[in-house]
Amino acid sequence: xxxxxxxxxxxxxxxxxxxxxxxxxxxxxxxxxxxxxxxxxxxxxxxxxxxxxxxxxxxxxxxxxxxxxxxxxxxxxxxxxxxxxxxxxxxxxxxxxxxxxxxxxxxxxxxxxxxxxxxxxxxxxxxxxxxxxxxxxxx
Amino acid sequence: xxxxxxxxxxxxxxxxxxxxxxxxxxxxxxxxxxxxxxxxxxxxxxxxxxxxxxxxxxxxxxxxxxxxxxxxxxxxxxxxxxxxxxxxxxxxxxxxxxxxxxxxxxxxxxxxxxxxxxxxxxxxxxxxxxxxxxxxxxxxxxxxxxxxxxxxxxxxxxxxxxxxxxxxxxxxxxxxxxxxxxxxxxxxxxxxxxxxxxxxxxxxxxxxxxxxxxxxxxxxxxxxxxxxxxxxxxxxxxxxxxxxxxxxxxxxxxxxxxxxxxxxxxxxxxxxxxxxxxxxxxxxxxxxxxxxxxxxxxxxxxxxxxxxxxxxxxxxxxxxxxxxxxxxxxxxxxxxxxxx
Numbered sequence: 001x002x003x004x005x006x007x008x009x010x011x012x013x014x015x016x017x018x019x020x021x022x023x024x025x026x027x028x029x030x031x032x033x034x035x036x037x038x039x040x041x042x043x044x045x046x047x048x049x050x051x052x053x054x055x056x057x058x059x060x061x062x063x064x065x066x067x068x069x070x071x072x073x074x075x076x077x078x079x080x081x082x083x084x085x086x087x088x089x090x091x092x093x094x095x096x097x098x099x100x101x102x103x104x105x106x107x108x109x110x111x112x113x114x115x116x117x118x119x120x121x122x123x124x125x126x127x128x129x130x131x132x133x134x135x136x137x138x139x
Numbered sequence: 140x141x142x143x144x145x146x147x148x149x150x151x152x153x154x155x156x157x158x159x160x161x162x163x164x165x166x167x168x169x170x171x172x173x174x175x176x177x178x179x180x181x182x183x184x185x186x187x188x189x190x191x192x193x194x195x196x197x198x199x200x201x202x203x204x205x206x207x208x209x210x211x212x213x214x215x216x217x218x219x220x221x222x223x224x225x226x227x228x229x230x231x232x233x234x235x236x237x238x239x240x241x242x243x244x245x246x247x248x249x250x251x252x253x254x255x256x257x258x259x260x261x262x263x264x265x266x267x268x269x270x271x272x273x274x275x276x277x278x279x280x281x282x283x284x285x286x287x288x289x290x291x292x293x294x295x296x297x298x299x300x301x302x303x304x305x306x307x308x309x310x311x312x313x314x315x316x317x318x319x320x321x322x323x324x325x326x327x328x329x330x331x332x333x334x335x336x337x338x339x340x341x342x343x344x345x346x347x348x349x350x351x352x353x354x355x356x357x358x359x360x361x362x363x364x365x366x367x368x369x370x371x372x373x374x375x376x377x378x379x380x381x382x383x384x385x386x387x388x389x390x391x392x393x394x395x396x397x398x399x400x401x402x403x404x405x406x407x408x409x410x411x412x413x414x415x416x417x418x419x420x421x422x423x424x425x426x427x428x429x430x431x432x433x434x435x436x437x438x439x440x441x442x443x444x445x446x447x448x449x450x451x452x453x454x455x456x457x458x459x460x461x462x463x464x465x466x467x468x469x470x471x472x473x474x475x476x477x478x479x
Contacts, residue, residue, distance in 0.1 A: 010356075036311050037362035041302060041355060059303045059355070061311075062281030063153060064227060067470070081154075081320070090192050091229035127366075 003137045006128070013039040016135055017046020020121070024051065024072060029098035031109040031116045034125030039133055040107045043123065044076055047105060060107075065093055073102030079111040088112060144455065145211060146218045147202070147241070148447025151194040151234030152226025152254045153281065158201040159443035160209045164451045165267040169205035170437065170444045173197045194233040202241075216247055220450020223251030223461075224471030231467035239463045248460040250450045253476045254441075259288060260452065261438040261445035262405045269403075269432065274396040278388060279408030279441075280306035280321065283352050285392060286473055287399050291452060294473045297395050298350025305384055306410045308354035312361050312380050316373050326377045327413050333378030338364060338371070340383040342390075350395045357383055385416050389423050396429050403430045412436040 007013040020030075024047070032040040041059050048057045053070035060066045060078040068074045075096045079088070088094045096104045097115060109115035116122060121139040128134055143162050150157040160169040206212065221238030224231060235251065242249035258277045262269060271288040274297070278284075283305045285298040303311070306323060313322020316329070340360050343353045361380050365371070388410075396404045406420060411433050424431035438445055453459045468475075 035362075036315060037355075037359035039359075056299075056301050058300060059307055061307050062279075062304060063225075087192065091227045093227075093229075127362075 001139050005135045005137070007039065007133045007135055008131050010039065010042050013042045013133065013135070014046035014049065016137075017043040017048075018050040020123075020137070021047045021050020024103045026072060026101050026103070027098050028103045028120045029115075029118055030103065030105045030121045030123065031119040032105060032107050032123045032125070033110060033116070034123075034133075035127060038125040038127055040125060043125070043135070044074075044105050044107075048074055051103075064088075064091065065096070067102075073099075075099055075102055075104040077104055077106045079106060079108040079115070082111055085112050085114060142215065144217045144451070145215055146220055146447040146451040146454075147205075147216050147238075148252075148443035148445075148450065149198070149219070149221040149234045149238045150254070150257070150441060150443040150446045151198070151230045152222045152224070153230060153441070154192060155441045156194045156197040156201060157441060157443035158198070158205045159447045160205050160211070161444065161447040161451055164455060165264055165448060167264055167444045168211075169209040170442060171201050171205050171208075172440075172442060173201055192227075192230055194230050195237075198233065198237050213245060216245060218247060218451060218454050219249050220252050220447050220454075221249070222254045222257065222446050223465055224468030225254060226467075226469060228467055228469045231469065235465070235467055239465075243463060248454060249463065250454055250459060251461045251465045252446045252449045252453075253471055253473065254446070255282065255284070255286075255471075255473045256292075256294075256476050257445040257449045258282075258407045259286070259291075259294075259405070260449040261407050261434040261442070262432055263452075264438050264444055264448055265434045266432060269405075272401055273403040273405055274392065274399060274401050276388065276392045276404065276406045276411075277408045278305050278406065278410040280304060280310060280410075282408060283354075284473070285350050285395050287395075287401070291456075292476065294477050296472070296474055297399065298352065298391060300352040300354060302353050302355035303358060305352070305354055305388060306408070308358050308384060309381075309410065311358050312377075315362060315365055316376060321409075323409060323413060326381060327415060329374050329377035330381045330415055333372065333374030333376070335378040335382035337375035338379040340364070340379055342383055342386050345387050345390055350391050352387060352391065354384065381413075381415055385413075385419050388416065389419050392420075393423060393427055393429055397427065402428060403432065405432050405434075407434055407439060409440040412439040
């Protein structure tokens with residue numbers, strides 16, 4: 001199923017994430033594609049809200065990954081500083097692609113071969129003008 | 140005369156593999172961070188490729204090298220201190236298992252150290268006589284935290300980033316400007332030649348109550364600025380962006396120091412090595428009667444000397460050790476350290 005939504009603010013971007021969270025179930029893998037500053041982490045904040053997670057979701061870029069407990073466990077991964085599946089396997093994160101329990105949301109999935117292809121949901125964010133983003137969801 | 144107390148520190152929580160040897164609580168006698176270049180040079184470029192976070196293959200080299208440089212032998216070690224969190228589970232396990240194994244084999248005590256508490260101890264390697272209470276700003280690629288240190292081991296979280304860490308924002312804006320990773324040092328250099336008032340970027344959260352930080356919006360502001368004005372001098376963008384990051388860090392940190400009735404602030408972590416940031420902190424601190432202190436740059440970025448320092452302090456002051464069953468704690472917070 002394909003869907004395209006225009007988000008005009010960070011709040012609207014979060015709302016897309018909240019909506020997305022409703023249909024998530026254990027073992028799902030979500031790929032988030034979009035340039036720096038396009039709102040990928042903001043969308044994941046929305047997914048976290050939708051999964052009834054109360055912790056603050058912060059960027060996983062440095063640590064590569066953070067987990068949060070809610071209706072489902074949310075594994076938030078960031079392949080920004082990674083260039084191969086081997087590198088992810090080295091630190092044990094290949095086991096989350098997809099995870100056995102919980103859902104994984106991966107930023108910069110195209111940096112590692114095979115993640116986008118293995119995803120249940122692909123979210124693509126394009127920058128339009130100052131405030132608007134086009135969010136295309138394929139599931 | 141009794142033989143000196145030697146602590147071996149091991150840090151493998153994320154990217155860096157680091158080993159350090161400490162004599163007493165604060166005298167660093169070896170401090171090594173693995174770099175691919177160093178090993179390649181030593182083996183004439185013929186070592187097989189060692190992957191970036193392959194800590195297991197790097198650790199034995201570094202421990203041997205540290206012992207050789209400090210001119211001590213394994214049986215002169217008194218304590219092993221290893222980071223047990225926060226960080227990535229795989230790398231943490233490697234460092235912990237190695238440290239525990241060595242401590243078991245040598246029959247010496249072992250202690251796990253919180254990486255964040257290690258950063259707080261980094262200043263002590265530079266100023267051994269300084270002790271809490273003080274406010275601490277831990278600011279790096281992975282963390283932006285304000286912590287009230289009432290005593291060592293007694294911390295209260297005052298503020299944190301709600302999205303990107305400050306160092307991460309620097310790296311990502313660096314990427315937009317075409318600078319390689321990590322970008323901190325190069326942004327510092329570019330900013331030297333730029334005008335910090337050329338562009339007025341937002342000061343996120345600067346006037347909101349509380350002491351939390353946010354840098355994601357600032358990153359986006361730079362992105363849009365560059366899209367609209369692709370011809371802008373890189374130096375001016377770097378200087379203006381850095382000015383915005385520094386403004387927020389300095390304002391919030393000094394306010395928090397005052398609010399908690401303290402007169403000293405230590406700034407630690409990789410971003411603390413930034414020269415513009417240090418200058419502003421010292422000048423604005425003076426105006427408000429607050430002493431602002433920084434570790435030497437080599438102890439700002441991730442290192443094992445700070446881990447050895449925190450471990451040696453806890454062991455020598457309180458006799459604290461950990462059993463070999465201590466598991467890695469990827470989401471460890473400083474708050475948990477206070478409850479120990």
